Amino acid sequence: MELYEYWLGxxxxxxxxxxxxxxxxxxxxxxxxxxxxKGKRIRPLMTLAVSYALGGSEEDALAVGCVIxxxxxxxxxxxxxxxxxxxxxxxxxxxxxxxxxEAVAILAGDALLTYAFEVLSQRENFRELSxxxxxxxxxxxxxxxxxxxxxxxxxxxxxxxxxxxxxNRMKTASLFEACFLCGGIVAKRRDLxxxxxxxxxxxxxxxxxxxxxxxxxxxxxxxxxxxxxxxSREIYEEVKKVLVGVFGEKSSVVGGLVDMIYEASLKRxxxxxxxxxx
Amino acid sequence: MELYEYWLGxxxxxxxxxxxxxxxxxxxxxxxxxxxxKGKRIRPLMTLAVSYALGGSEEDALAVGCVIxxxxxxxxxxxxxxxxxxxxxxxxxxxxxxxxxEAVAILAGDALLTYAFEVLSQRENFRELSxxxxxxxxxxxxxxxxxxxxxxxxxxxxxxxxxxxxxNRMKTASLFEACFLCGGIVAKRRDLxxxxxxxxxxxxxxxxxxxxxxxxxxxxxxxxxxxxxxxSREIYEEVKKVLVGVFGEKSSVVGGLVDMIYEASLKRxxxxxxxxxx
Numbered sequence: 108m109e110l111y112e113y114w115l116g117x118x119x120x121x122x123x124x125x126x127x128x129x130x131x132x133x134x135x136x137x138x139x140x141x142x143x144x145k146g147k148r149i150r151p152l153m154t155l156a157v158s159y160a161l162g163g164s165e166e167d168a169l170a171v172g173c174v175i176x177x178x179x180x181x182x183x184x185x186x187x188x189x190x191x192x193x194x195x196x197x198x199x200x201x202x203x204x205x206x207x208x209e210a211v212a213i214l215a216g217d218a219l220l221t222y223a224f225e226v227l228s229q230r231e232n233f234r235e236l237s238x239x240x241x242x243x244x245x246x247x248x249x250x251x252x253x254x255x256x257x258x259x260x261x262x263x264x265x266x267x268x269x270x271x272x273x274x275n276r277m278k279t280a281s282l283f284e285a286c287f288l289c290g291g292i293v294a295k296r297r298d299l300x301x302x303x304x305x306x307x308x309x310x311x312x313x314x315x316x317x318x319x320x321x322x323x324x325x326x327x328x329x330x331x332x333x334x335x336x337x338x339s340r341e342i343y344e345e346v347k348k349v350l351v352g353v354f355g356e357k358s359s360v361v362g363g364l365v366d367m368i369y370e371a372s373l374k375r376x377x378x379x380x381x382x383x384x385x
Numbered sequence: 386m387e388l389y390e391y392w393l394g395x396x397x398x399x400x401x402x403x404x405x406x407x408x409x410x411x412x413x414x415x416x417x418x419x420x421x422x423k424g425k426r427i428r429p430l431m432t433l434a435v436s437y438a439l440g441g442s443e444e445d446a447l448a449v450g451c452v453i454x455x456x457x458x459x460x461x462x463x464x465x466x467x468x469x470x471x472x473x474x475x476x477x478x479x480x481x482x483x484x485x486x487e488a489v490a491i492l493a494g495d496a497l498l499t500y501a502f503e504v505l506s507q508r509e510n511f512r513e514l515s516x517x518x519x520x521x522x523x524x525x526x527x528x529x530x531x532x533x534x535x536x537x538x539x540x541x542x543x544x545x546x547x548x549x550x551x552x553n554r555m556k557t558a559s560l561f562e563a564c565f566l567c568g569g570i571v572a573k574r575r576d577l578x579x580x581x582x583x584x585x586x587x588x589x590x591x592x593x594x595x596x597x598x599x600x601x602x603x604x605x606x607x608x609x610x611x612x613x614x615x616x617s618r619e620i621y622e623e624v625k626k627v628l629v630g631v632f633g634e635k636s637s638v639v640g641g642l643v644d645m646i647y648e649a650s651l652k653r654x655x656x657x658x659x660x661x662x663x
Contacts, residue, residue, distance in 0.1 A: 211543070214539055217494070228521075238515075242516055263409055
């Protein structure tokens with residue numbers, strides 16, 4: 108846990124260091140509005156944990172983790188828009204478009220997404236990565252964030268796509284796949300990329316299911332709480348079973364984050380949940 | 386002119402080859418809706434011309450020109466949205482959000498922007514460029530398309546920023562700067578990048594002024610047609626004066642495109658324009 112606290116501090120300060128976009132001050136403010144609110148930072152932490160367990164550079168994992176966090180935050184800005192989820196509040200504060208207007212919110216998302224690639228393109232943000240490694244990071248992140256990943260999943264969600272697990276895989280798990288893959292690239296363990304992608308996918312689905320349990324939404328609405336809890340436990344056990352095989356002796360650093368995700372769902376469903384458990 | 390026709394054909398077919406996003410068919414359709422309408426393709430042509438004049442690889446200039454065209458088209462999708470310009474028609478057809486709905490249009494823009502970087506990240510799309518060269522392309526394009534470039538200019542435009550030339554420089558000229566810079570990177574002429582950026586900026590502003598003359602908008606609304614025409618001629622002459630110095634004996638290939646831009650504005654203002662000239 109102390110390691111996570113230390114990393115969390117590093118993520119907060121590195122995010123601030125890396126966030127130096129030009130242009131209008133208003134745009135900059137809107138781009139940073141969600142990014143610098145208190146968040147769990149689960150994606151950068153996961154990237155750091157994967158890289159750490161595989162012996163990668165902390166500096167490099169930190170930079171790419173921050174980039175993934177920027178991309179996650181751009182998706183939140185656009186997801187909240189009136190044409191999408193039409194949310195007025197996030198984390199108890201007005202949503203980006205409620206604070207800055209819809210046009211600026213759209214543009215802030217666009218600029219934050221673009222800026223994420225600018226950070227990746229600057230070699231000085233990385234220490235031990237070759238240009239080939241950096242191009243691999245850009246390829247992974249653009250694939251996982253784009254039409255075949257997060258954005259495609261959002262379209263499936265809007266369309267009411269029948270397979271919720273595929274929607275979740277694309278919409279949420281894609282970015283966890285990116286965290287695991289990028290952690291592996293930072294650690295120069297290309298032999299593990301297929302395993303890391305599969306593991307990232309499972310952890311991402313576990314994360315989405317936990318989110319649905321906490322919000323009584325998505326999965327829970329379709330399958331009910333009991334079946335959702337069973338699926339959650341099943342995925343959790345699958346993940347835990349392969350962790351040592353992939354990460355070896357330092358697997359508990361990744362496992363600890365997975366535990367945190369899983370335990371959050373247990374707390375909600377057996378703890379402060381008012382509906383009776385059967 | 387035959388060279389431009391040939392390039393135009395190559396741009397159309399290369400765009401189709403490069404455009405292979407995954408994800409939902411509806412999203413793919415929305416992403417390609419503007420991209421595959423008949424357009425002038427001035428940005429890819431300019432990139433090809435700059436690279437040609439400096440001895441760069443046609444294949445590589447073509448690929449990066451197509452990427453810039455993708456980015457240009459994502460900006461059109463987002464600019465047309467109800468929260469922005471709220472346009473119902475573009476090129477005589479329903480705008481992207483009128484055809485696919487606002488949510489899908491926002492997501493199609495996001496996915497197209499992301500996809501542009503995916504194309505850049507794949508080394509197999511380039512022949513003679515090193516990984517360092519490709520990272521330079523990504524850096525230039527992300528800087529020129531982002532908060533300090535196109536997106537920032539759009540925010541200035543919305544805010545009614547007082548300096549229209551700065552707004553135009555960011556909103557429109559930034560992507561022309563990217564064309565000139567990327568043409569120079571493809572040709573491995575890093576010694577010329579500063580000159581190319583300046584030239585691209587001027588050509589971009591000339592392009593925007595021509596657009597304003599054709600639409601009787603922007604510049605013309607503020608300064609009137611006569612003063613706008615004078616500014617247009619002034620920039621045109623500045624550009625023509627330095628072309629040979631930068632590009633040498635093949636400068637006319639770039640110059641021909643600049644002439645086309647300038648002449649379009651003349652035709653409108655002295656030709657089919659109904660308002661009297663003074």
